[in-house]
Amino acid sequence: RKEVEQDPGPFNVPEGATVAFNCTYSNSASQSFFWYRQDCRKEPKLLMSVYSSGNEDGRFTAQLNRASQYISLLIRDSKLSDSATYLCVGESGGSNYKLTFGKGTLLTVNP
Amino acid sequence: DAGVTQSPTHLIKTRGQHVTLRCSPISGHKSVSWYQQVLGQGPQFIFQYYEKEERGRGNFPDRFSARQFPNYSSELNVNALLLGDSALYLCASNPDSPQQYFGPGTRLTVT
Numbered sequence: 001r002k003e004v005e006q007d008p009g010p011f012n013v014p015e016g017a018t019v020a021f022n023c024t025y026s027n028s029a030s031q032s033f034f035w036y037r038q039d040c041r042k043e044p045k046l047l048m049s050v051y052s053s054g055n056e057d058g059r060f061t062a063q064l065n066r067a068s069q070y071i072s073l074l075i076r077d078s079k080l081s082d083s084a085t086y087l088c089v090g091e092s093g094g095s096n097y098k099l100t101f102g103k104g105t106l107l108t109v110n111p
Numbered sequence: 112d113a114g115v116t117q118s119p120t121h122l123i124k125t126r127g128q129h130v131t132l133r134c135s136p137i138s139g140h141k142s143v144s145w146y147q148q149v150l151g152q153g154p155q156f157i158f159q160y161y162e163k164e165e166r167g168r169g170n171f172p173d174r175f176s177a178r179q180f181p182n183y184s185s186e187l188n189v190n191a192l193l194l195g196d197s198a199l200y201l202c203a204s205n206p207d208s209p210q211q212y213f214g215p216g217t218r219l220t221v222t
Contacts (some may be wrong), residue, residue: 004153012159030211043201043213087153091209097167099144099211101153 003027004087006102014110017078021105023071030090030100033064035073038085038104047073047086062109078109113137113176117202117215124192132187132217137205138202139222143185144211145177154201160185197221 006023013019025033033050048055050062050071061074071088088102116135124130136143142161146154150164156169160179174190189196197220203211 018206022184044211045213046210049210078124097159098169099156099167100161101146101155103151104153 003100004090004102009105011107018076021073021086025069025090029092032091033071034089037085063093080109083109115204117214117217123217128192129190134202135154135184141206142205144203147188148199192221194221
């Protein structure tokens, strides 16, 4: 089982739709979680950190459920510019620091 | 401020050769991480260096090595190249927070 697993996608949605991405992790030592966005042939960029209390940034809401080892990202009122690959990321520290990325889920928002 | 820079941008090598990839972090960032990204996959963690010490290592063979210099720049070395080493190699730097700032990457093709 991969340490971080995401919805395989791809997702094709119309403008204005709400889209949800799901991610599960298997390493209980993972301490912090993030969503990154990667545009085609570009480097990943941090979209938002994920907290157990949930956090919201405009149209984006992220949630962490440690009991279920589950992370989610919700995009409301999707825009054409939201088209990208969304990467779920877990961070584990200790004696061997590691950042583990999921495979990514491709989102295409259509006009 | 300049972002993370990597060189070269593209590289073509043949099997069995050696390659050195270079990365300069954002000014003030003391930590550098290296990732390998194969087409269609998320980045895979190779190494993290902090203050010139290896802080974390992913599941890569000993053919992969890295080091960090006093000015916090870093090199990734890969020996005895295999066709499967063809990928985008990403470098990221971060301040004392976990947020990673990625460079544009070096695209390595092994023939």
